[in-house]
Amino acid sequence: MKQDRRIRRMIRRETHSSRSVPSIVAASILLVTFLWLALESVLWLLKEQPLLASPAQLRQWLLDLPANTIPAGMTAAGVGLGILGLLVIGTAVGKGRRPRRALASHRMATVVDDDVIAAAVSSKTRLAAGLAPGQVTTTVGGQSVRVQVRPTSGVPLHLESITTALDAELAAYGLNRPVKRNVRVLNEGAVGQ
The missing domain is CATH 3.30.300 (GMP Synthetase; Chain A, domain 3)
Structure with a gap:
């Protein structure tokens, strides 16, 4: 089946699902997180009130997290994040073939x-x-x-x-x-x- 490049590309587009929706969702979550952290850092440098928590407060919260959380809670959170990560990786590298x-x-x-x-x-x-x-x-x-x-x-x-x-x-x-x-x-x- 000798076909030119445009036809092969059109066939690929029709037989494989797009990864744009998961990519946009993941990029949006990361963008919002990084923009929030940047805004908190700027507010902290200007000695203004933080929106949610200043970088120093976030750092202290992360350091105190293991001591203030029960081990089962930490384990459950780790398992949940692991499953979420596997789903994201599976979506990224999966076949993505349509029937x-x-x-x-x-x-x-x-x-x-x-x-x-x-x-x-x-x-x-x-x-x-x-x-x-x-x-x-x-x-x-x-x-x-x-x-x-x-x-x-x-x-x-x-x-x-x-x-x-x-x-x-x-x-x-x-x-x-x-x-x-x-x-x-x-x-x-x-x-x-």
């Missing part, structure tokens, strides 16, 4: 939701097996397409025709990320379908 995939196209960026692919695969599988609606369920995950088939009771099911139709359908899409297919035929059949 979307790019289809093969040389002229334009074509992006489709995983649910649309699952519905199309279910329909194609259902038609290949000669089943009624609702007897085929498809789930598209990160690197796999899982098809669950509930056959009609007493009617033989040709697994080869199902897998051939499924492979042809997935190959026609030309997905940018390869997927493995998994077809599972349930033991319980549908009655009278």
Whole structure:
């Protein structure tokens, strides 16, 4: 799939979530904190009344904190800050993938939701097996397409025709990320379908 740089960038933008909201929130919190500390420092240097606490008061409060707090409280605060830090780091370095995939196209960026692919695969599988609606369920995950088939009771099911139709359908899409297919035929059949 040879595409120019603009198309690849558009596909990336559509298939990955933006990190702007968490970045803006974190930057805003840090900015407000540093502006407050700067204002307190300026007020302290000018010998004015502090807004909340002067730098000397903050320093003394931090020094007295371990002696004035019960150990369980310090432990709980440390665990809470650790969890918050892990969440921030996880948001920053996580995959950030949306449930979307790019289809093969040389002229334009074509992006489709995983649910649309699952519905199309279910329909194609259902038609290949000669089943009624609702007897085929498809789930598209990160690197796999899982098809669950509930056959009609007493009617033989040709697994080869199902897998051939499924492979042809997935190959026609030309997905940018390869997927493995998994077809599972349930033991319980549908009655009278």
